[in-house]
Amino acid sequence: MRVSPDSAAIGVEGLWKIFGPKAAKVLACDDRFLEPAALREKTGCTAAVRDVSFDVRPGEVFVVMGLSGSGKSTLVRCLTRLVEPTAGRVVIGGEDVGAATPARLRELRRHHVSMVFQHFGLLPHRRVIDNVAYGLEVQGRPRAERHARAAEILSLVGLDGHADAFPDQLSGGMQQRVGLARALAVDPQVMLFDEPFSALDPLIRRDMQAEVIRLHREVGKTMVFITHDLSEALKLGERIAIMRAGSIVQLGTPEELVGAPADDYVADFVRDVPRSHVLSLRWISRPPEPGEPLDGPELPASTVIKDAIAAASESSRPIRVVDGDELVGVVDRVDLLTFLSGQDTGDTVTAA
Amino acid sequence: MKIRLLAGLLALGLATACGGATVESAPSATPAEGSASASAPTGTVKIAINPWVGYEASANVVAYLLKNELGYTVELPEIKEQLAWEGFETGDVDVIIENWGHPDLKKQFIEEKKTAVEAGSTGNKGVIGWYIPKWMADEHPDITDWKNLNKYADLFKTSESGGKGQLLFGDPSYVSNEAALIKNLKLNFKIVTGGSEAALIKGAQQAQAQKKPLLFYFWDPHWLFSKTELVRVKLPEWTEGCDADPKKVACDYPEMDLDKIVSTRFAQSGGKAYELVKNFSWTNEDQNAVADDMTNGGMTGEEAAKKWVEANPAKWQAWIPQ
């Protein structure tokens, strides 16, 4: 599973961020392992990110999820040094961000990585098109070129006809589309999203999530997506890192998190997730018992369980779960019913 | 744009005065100075206005003549006595039209700094003193001797005088030996500053009309003497040099020849205006007439001056330089 750092879009290794007057000192001694409350009491410092490592594959949507105060927003800001990390290594596109000069860092921000913010961060005194073109403007591109590019992006995010409006004349969802367009306009390789939809109404949030999925399909950027909403994480993330008190407690695919939570904290988190919507047949398939008929319907192992119900109800034979040509196992109606009946208790999870 | 303008200005300032800037070289004091017209034959003359009406009367008559007979522009900046002397140096003042003594300032500015020169007497005789309304002298004949003042101190008590008798004083800038006199003559009195000539006049008029006891600082020439009966309190007689040390003064004020002081620059390049100022000389009655019109006749300084000038052509024609 693990990708080598060189081929990764983003590589993070041993990242620390400690806020406070004596950050370096805290990091140097054993205090850094103290609980957050104890650390603050003793040193006045807050450890927002503690020894975090992960890699993001090119073109992947990588989600960092955690409750407020878990350090996820600080983490994403450390990636482009909007917040200066206290220790650790960040590599983006093969380049060591920590070692970049201010000019080089600006280059990186101008061309390789852009960001979408929770509270949009639009400039109220500029028209939508000038907001979108802002990144190109600070690069020093000529006006005509950046406006042409901005118009193109505006239609990509569905904001045709709003170029001359001012941000405060748009709804929240549309404002965030402007934020999205601004980040897209510089054609970055990596896009960072800091809880971009949590300030929006639920229905609009769903639209915007669909929008991100669509954009990801169309433009294929590497994305790091910060959220506190588990369903959003499960919907968007190819892999999800769950953060708690500055550390990553588990990193894996949605299936891995739901199917095999690393600890009680994660288990508690995913307790209410309808597991049949997330887990695939691979999780409940079993070797065929002797004499079991193997002529039932055939489904790939990655099929989500709820989607297997239709096949199971059509045929009384056990479903053959395959990975390519290879038979992984079988699932029959009893297996499905047992799984569905037990899924809401959560007990099966820990048992598994 | 503005910033560039300012920078240019600064550069200009540095360039023109690269030997360091002195106060005189500052062309900034007034725009008239900047336009370099102050010393031209028909330019601007600045006569300081000190805060008493007699002074204003003289200043307005001279100003009227400078304007209407010689064609000068006249500014009458409101500057108190001692600051006006400093104004000679900065160019804020050309003329002090009525100077009351000030030997210390004369020494400093005329002899040492040489920024000012004397321009002759105004013809007025001035004397400062302590006065009471006449009815008090009638009731208590011995009150006019300073030795008996302490006996009557209670009469002069007010809410402001803190248990002592009150000596009402005028504008803080006036020539004053009061503090030293009270201390050195061991008088049980406290100076209460009315702050203006008007406060003194109002006090004197109320003292007469409502028979309120009042001891106050005042001076002659003044139109008030023709409207209100006042009696001067006799302080120890003035002798030559008794007021040399301002802290040890224990004698009355001397009678002074009021004179005119002008800036050295004005004396050298003031042309006809300077001549007129130098020639100006009139009597106490003349001044009182104009001052009375200004205070009680409801006239502005200019109107009162015009009235006097129209009535006394012979007097002022002698001042006009040929």
Add this chain to the structure above:
Amino acid sequence: MSSTAVSTPSGLRVPGWLAPAGVAVLFAAAYLVFRGTGTLPHDSEAPQFAAVTELREWIDDHRNDNPVFLYFLNYVRLFVGGVYGLFHGALTALGWPGLIGVMGALAWLAGGWRIALPAVAGFCSFGVLGLWESSVETLALVAAAVLLSLAIGVPLGIWAGLSRRAHRAVTPVLDVMQIMPTFAYLAPLALFFHIGAPAGTIATMIYAIPPAIRITALAVQQVSPTAVEASASLGATRAQTLVKVHLPLARSTMALAVNQTIMMALSMVVIANLINAPGLGSDIILGLSRAQVGIMLPAGVAIVVMAMVLDRMTVSVARRGPHSRIGRAGLAGAGALAAAGVTLGLVLPHEWPEALTVDLVAEINDAVLWAETSWYGVTTFIKDTTSYLLLNPLESLFTTAPWWLVAAAVLLAAWRVSGVRPALTALGCLLAIALLGTWEHAMRTMTTVAVAVSVTLVIGLLLGVAAARSARWSAVQRPVLDAAQTMPAFVYLLPALALFGTTRFTAIFASIVYAVPPVVRLVEEGIRNVPGTVVEAAASAGSTPGQLLWKVQLPMARRAILLAANQGIVMTLAMVVVGGLVGAGALGYDVVLGFSQRTDFGMGFIAGVATVLLGVMLDRITQGADRRPSPHQRKVT
């Protein structure tokens, strides 16, 4: 409230009033025993004063040959004078029609014809009042001072807004500058920059810079951090972010900074006339020194009108939306107005036509005389009663008490209200006052301030509570307070002088009028800011309106009220000192005397310093309101 949950151990239960009462009794006893000893009577020939007077003589003699003056101070003077001259020249060159037209056009651009019309009318009124030239001088002085203040204050403010460290460094300096009574700068300024327009401009700048810095810093700090971050995330340089994000987003708050700077400058130009700055101030000072309200009133009206016009203009710029543009009609209107003015200015004579002036001096003087004579009984009664019952006893208490007793009282009071460090600062200030030889006069000034502040607080609380409780009353009161806060401080001396002549009471009256509006405002805000849910909860528990006020609103508005007291004291002190011009005596009069008599320069100078010390002391005694947690919170933790 939560504090009731905390109980003291029953063995130590003593009534809360006992300790303060005990201390008070102790002080009273000490006063009775030691009264008259350890006093520090005023000596106008104190060596400290003489030393400063000598220093002044020395500076006077070396003004033109000492390098500090030759190469620095005189250049500053020259430069500032040049800026003033530039403005004055330009404004005069426009002529009255041109200036009115241009101001009208600017007002139009700032806020449309609704602002332009009053601006034109206001500027015309200067001419009608016969004060055109003085007004132009004042405008030029304000313009020069404001421009220079902003040139210094805005960059500093931006710096302080961006850098926490700079903010920390600048704040205490601004604190002191803002509690420094205006009067106190004048003597040192005259010493270093001589007299005249440049010195007046510099004095005005010192007064006007603090709000420029403070509000600019605030404006920059208030800029949405996300917008700044977004800009940085796109690779903008710091300069790009500053120009493209910070400044545009801070614009409307910065317009308020300009507004405040102008207002401060306008209230200072009058006082600056004492060091011979030109303008309307000279008419006001002239009126003061002649005790003629007829001379002062038109000048006072002109200043207020100028303040209101400039206030309207800058406020309407501040209120504009972030992306509003000036319409074509607006541009056309403004352009036409300016062009018409300038063209007329070329044709018409430069002087305001005399036929269009109205001279009201005599009428106003008559009216004042009538008021004086017909209300003589009432005003004298008020004046004398206050003097005999309040001022004189209090003054003799302060001046006959031993200095150490007063110092101990100040220390204790400051400690109790504000904590240890402010208390030590206050004590330090008081000791410095004693060492400077200004003890007795400082005590007299303090008496006047004490009386004025008590009355101010009583009135302020009453009006503030009334406004907080009745929306209608608040609506009536608000415009009055707005206008009152726009008026330059000096204008308040006018009615006081007319009614009470030159006495201490005049200064008290003026400072009450001056300080009440902000106190009312703070009290009202404090009470209104009590959370609605708390009020609702108390009301639902069946509180009467009175109970609500005493048990909920006033205690919870405690901070605001203490802040109001602090503000009231600082403002009152400033005004009482200015009141030295109209008979308040003590420190303020010493300052005036310092300008007037060369031999007393040292005393005036030191009196100015003592005023500052007194201001810092009074501020420290009361500032705890702002920064210290309330006693309830302390008990709970």
